[in-house]
Amino acid sequence: MLVHHADLFDHPQPCWEELVSGICNSAQIWYDREMGEPLRMPISTAARRGVSALATTAEQRRVVLTNTGRPTAVVDSAERIDEDMRQVRDAARTVVDAYAQVAAGRTVTTSLEQLCARLGLDEAQVRARAAELAGE
Numbered sequence: 001m002l003v004h005h006a007d008l009f010d011h012p013q014p015c016w017e018e019l020v021s022g023i024c025n026s027a028q029i030w031y032d033r034e035m036g037e038p039l040r041m042p043i044s045t046a047a048r049r050g051v052s053a054l055a056t057t058a059e060q061r062r063v064v065l066t067n068t069g070r071p072t073a074v075v076d077s078a079e080r081i082d083e084d085m086r087q088v089r090d091a092a093r094t095v096v097d098a099y100a101q102v103a104a105g106r107t108v109t110t111s112l113e114q115l116c117a118r119l120g121l122d123e124a125q126v127r128a129r130a131a132e133l134a135g136e
Helices: 016-034 043-049 051-060 078-103 112-119 123-135
Strands: 002-004 039-042 063-067 070-075 109-111
Touching (some): 039 043, 039 051, 043 051, 051 063, 078 112, 109 112, 112 123
Parallel strands (some): 039 063
Antiparallel strands (some): 002 109
16 A cells, blocks of 8 residues: 555645644554553542552553543653653654645655554554544
8 A cells, every 4th residue: 555645635734633633643553552551540549559559550551540430640651751752753753744745846655564664653553443444
């Protein structure tokens, strides 16, 4: 499957909400692959266990604190947050580069494999998600 940059960005103006959503979805794919699902924990349980236990748990996996079943806060390790920020910056830079190439009239055809490698995404998951969306 080949992806043409001009086809990806055919909006006259950047649709920033969609771009941010795509970047966030990219980060979520990385989390699912590397860490598994986050641990959901009621705030009352976290309070009983204490800050030290919560911090120790967060070093191993992301913790979503809930209040009556709804997420209210996330506790995560500094290393994972730094990695998230790096990935978001890299993805944003890739999007800006693609827009700049379109604006300059220099579009490049890139395979899905190359694009996924550049963004750090799993090609099989992207294809599965595309098939899922096509079936909706």
